[in-house]
Amino acid sequence: MTRLKRADAQRNEESLLDAAASVFVTAGVEAPIRDIAAKAGVGTATIYRHFPTRADLIVAVYRHQVEALAEAGPELLASSATPFAALARWIDGFVDFVVTKQGLGAVLSSDDPCFDPLHSYFLARLVPVLTGLLDAAIGAGEIRSDVDAQELMRGVGGLCAGASGNHRYDARRLAGILVAGLRQSG
Amino acid sequence: MTRLKRADAQRNEESLLDAAASVFVTAGVEAPIRDIAAKAGVGTATIYRHFPTRADLIVAVYRHQVEALAEAGPELLASSATPFAALARWIDGFVDFVVTKQGLGAVLSSDDPCFDPLHSYFLARLVPVLTGLLDAAIGAGEIRSDVDAQELMRGVGGLCAGASGNHRYDARRLAGILVAGLRQSG
DNA sequence: CGAATAAACGGGACAGCGTCCCGTTTTGAC
DNA sequence: GTCAAAACGGGACGCTGTCCCGTTTATTCG
Numbered sequence: 381m382t383r384l385k386r387a388d389a390q391r392n393e394e395s396l397l398d399a400a401a402s403v404f405v406t407a408g409v410e411a412p413i414r415d416i417a418a419k420a421g422v423g424t425a426t427i428y429r430h431f432p433t434r435a436d437l438i439v440a441v442y443r444h445q446v447e448a449l450a451e452a453g454p455e456l457l458a459s460s461a462t463p464f465a466a467l468a469r470w471i472d473g474f475v476d477f478v479v480t481k482q483g484l485g486a487v488l489s490s491d492d493p494c495f496d497p498l499h500s501y502f503l504a505r506l507v508p509v510l511t512g513l514l515d516a517a518i519g520a521g522e523i524r525s526d527v528d529a530q531e532l533m534r535g536v537g538g539l540c541a542g543a544s545g546n547h548r549y550d551a552r553r554l555a556g557i558l559v560a561g562l563r564q565s566g
Numbered sequence: 567m568t569r570l571k572r573a574d575a576q577r578n579e580e581s582l583l584d585a586a587a588s589v590f591v592t593a594g595v596e597a598p599i600r601d602i603a604a605k606a607g608v609g610t611a612t613i614y615r616h617f618p619t620r621a622d623l624i625v626a627v628y629r630h631q632v633e634a635l636a637e638a639g640p641e642l643l644a645s646s647a648t649p650f651a652a653l654a655r656w657i658d659g660f661v662d663f664v665v666t667k668q669g670l671g672a673v674l675s676s677d678d679p680c681f682d683p684l685h686s687y688f689l690a691r692l693v694p695v696l697t698g699l700l701d702a703a704i705g706a707g708e709i710r711s712d713v714d715a716q717e718l719m720r721g722v723g724g725l726c727a728g729a730s731g732n733h734r735y736d737a738r739r740l741a742g743i744l745v746a747g748l749r750q751s752g
Numbered sequence: 753c754g755a756a757t758a759a760a761c762g763g764g765a766c767a768g769c770g771t772c773c774c775g776t777t778t779t780g781a782c
Numbered sequence: 783g784t785c786a787a788a789a790c791g792g793g794a795c796g797c798t799g800t801c802c803c804g805t806t807t808a809t810t811c812g
Contacts, residue, residue: 386787386788389779392789423792424792426790428770428772486672489675490672530733531739538671538728539721544677547720550717558740560747561743561746571759572809600797600798600799612760615761
């Protein structure tokens with residue numbers, strides 16, 4: 381087996397996650413690395429060593445919530461009246477998650493290579509879930525069949541991007557309209 | 567009347583607009599100021615003097631197309647079979663415009679104060695047009711009546727944000743779905 | 753036509769940020 | 783207790799937006 385991590389390294393990683401979570405709330409997911417390092421009481425190199433890219437850090441901070449979202453898919457499918465209702469509710473949950481994380485929407489719809497690990501993670505974890513929901517709704521004849529889960533996720537992410545300022549902008553409602561647009565007579 | 571601009575200043579402004587248009591195409595609307603200045607053969611201060619913020623430069627570069635978009639609203643309304651058809655076609659035009667300008671979508675759904683002049687201009691020029699289209703469609707009973715033009719524009723902008731990479735992502739189709747979601751029975 | 757003045761210019765100084773290296777400290781095994 | 787490896791911290795570097803200042807150029811008026 382591989383060598384265990386040193387105790388101090390593990391402690392630092394936890395401090396870093398706590399600090400990042402805290403800073404993300406107040407300053408968004410694009411807060412300066414230095415701020416996070418300072419809050420955790422470590423040097424900038426340490427954060428860079430534990431989390432090579434900002435995306436890795438974001439992934440680590442929100443892993444639990446993403447997992448919960450992934451698990452919610454099948455559960456909603458089982459507990460909702462129709463697959464379409466499950467889909468709508470899942471999208472609502474996704475929007476709530478993204479919107480409450482300052483700047484996450486923008487990051488999700490950015491194509492900066494720096495965020496590739498984040499995209500990969502979201503895609504790997506959530507696209508299959510959303511695909512399941514879409515397929516069920518398609519199978520039930522509730523929605524059009526030409527929409528790709530990845531495309532829809534990216535679209536909803538984009539919808540959430542400009543939701544920070546309270547410009548009378550309700551991302552959840554818009555996402556609802558988008559989902560409504562999926563309905564079809566066929 | 568106010569003093570006329572100096573001839574060289576006017577020439578520089580034109581060079582700057584040409585250079586910016588050219589650089590925007592290849593490097594997106596967030597290309598470094600220095601690159602644009604270099605391409606125009608002027609110093610960085612000159613560009614900064616003519617266009618205090620990046621948003622002002624973007625506005626100047628795309629003014630013609632935005633104007634065209636604004637004028638297209640009433641025309642489409644007059645030439646389309648139904649207000650909803652006009653709305654759908656106008657949104658298509660808007661999406662085409664945004665998508666073909668690298669990074670413009672991201673900028674439109676950003677809330678960086680740096681881009682405020684851009685938001686103001688788009689809002690001032692296009693929101694009334696879109697409101698006209700929406701009102702007509704609402705009046706015809708074709709769509710729901712609780713959607714705000716500004717909100718919709720921002721939403722469509724967000725949809726366009728992640729359209730640069732060819733991640734099998736078709737912003738126009740997604741926007742179409744969103745518009746379809748506006749339809750209603752009542 | 754030529755000098756004076758105001759406008760405009762160019763390039764560099766400065767600060768903030770991400771990235772990454774290197775001399776130093778800490779840890780854990782023997 | 784000793785020592786090699788692992789981890790650390792802070793600073794150097796490069797890139798960017800912002801802005802200032804000494805110089806150049808256009809216009810105007812005698």
